[in-house]
Amino acid sequence: MEHHQVLRIVSRFLIPLIMLFALYVQFHGDYGPGGGFQAGVIFAVGFILYGLIYGVERLRQVVNPSLMRSLSALGVLMYAGVGVASMLSGGEFLNYSVLAEDPVAGQHIGILIIEFGVGLTVASTMTILFYAFAKPY
Amino acid sequence: MIIYFTDIALSLMLILTAMVIAVQRNLLGAVMLSGIYSLLCASLFVCLDAVDVAFTEAAVGGGVATILFLGTLAQTDYEKKSRVGISWSGLFLVIICGSLLVYGLSDIPGFGLADNPVQTYLADVYLVQSQKDIAVPNLVTAVLASYRGYDTLGETTVIFTAGIAVLILLGRGKADSDTVESKES
Known part of the structure; x- marks a missing residue:
């Protein structure tokens, strides 16, 4: 997606907001809808969006796959x-x-x-799944 | 009253989307429609006041699952193989199962009634006692994380196990740590 200027700029603006929202859902789960599971998925979606637009290889440099594997065990x-x-x-x-x-x-x-712990496991497992299913370039 | 119309309209749209998915030959279209299906489900859950479930459905069903399907399609094929006539035994089985489900529906308690079994057993205890025991305003969190802590631990383990299983099946465990991905494909 080298040439999608609009997507790249919009995502650059959106990804931090998505992650901030995930943290809000994580730590505000006691008071509003949400909790670890939803927050983990939303956090992983931030990574996945980055991977879709900038390529999986660049995401691998940002988010280390072996670190993700350790984190998913750490959550449990x-x-x-x-x-x-x-x-x-x-x-x-x-x-x-x-x-x-x-x-x-x-x-x-x-x-x-x-x-x-739930959020950690869910976020890292979703990222692992994305790595496993994403087309290798 | 209007909420009933919304429920019925959303349910009809759900059925319609499911039917279109079933006859869809283009898999990319089917994946997109399944995303829409999840979004409709999420809206229905909001109407039923299950906001936490709606949240999960929108994020997992509408977001991550669609992406994973697309990733799979990118590695396989976008077209379904052409169909070879109707499978009569399959149709027979579907009709039998469907009629059994409809028959079972007649025994289900009325929608949203106060004296339904689900409302009379533990709901009161959770509603009143949890505010003293746990004092977490979101009842869903109190039930899931504290009263049903064992279940949630099990669910988390299931997610972890699923991640491990995918790594074992797709065999990318070693490759992505040193990015020699292209070698094996």
Whole structure:
């Protein structure tokens, strides 16, 4: 897509906004619609849009595929890690109430971390999928 | 009242889009229509007040899935192979399954009634108790992340596993770390 001047300029303006919106959806999921899954997909869409317009090879230079593979595992580990942490603090697996002095604060911390884990896994897996399906040039 | 008309109109458009996809021979057209199908689904979910689901449907169905289909088409073919007549056994099976589904519909509780089984069992507990236990205004997040934390952990693992499976099947695992992609194609 070397010659699509309009697409290139519009996307340059849109991609940061898409990513900002993804972060908003991620961390505002407690109060409005959204959460880790949606945020992860939207964040990955930012990468995918970049890859569609500037080429997959350039996206590979920006977003390292092996880093994405590690991050997708890290997200699941983070989620399960919260469960283990709550067990170590004397509660059941994934019982966030024991993570802080105040049960409600503990719930908030737990939800924030696991949503981040979900977002990490979803965003990196979507990027991996795009890399796998994109036509090699 | 107007919301019912919107629901019905959206459902009819969904059926129409699905039919056009089924008879479509040009796969690029079918992929684009499936994107439209997802968008219609998302609008329907908004009408049903399931904003979180609509969000996911629009992002995954309308966005990422369409792109992945297009990527697949770019590596295969844009035209479906020509059809060889009607498969009568298939048609018979479809009619049987369809009539069973319609028969099953007669047993479904009415749309949006307050005394439906889904509203009477745990919904009250979640609505009232979650604001004391978790104090997260978005009920969907409270249920998904806390009460149903095990399910969501499972879902995340499924997504991770799917990513791994795609890497194994398409065999690009090694190649993309040092960009020797062109060698194998």
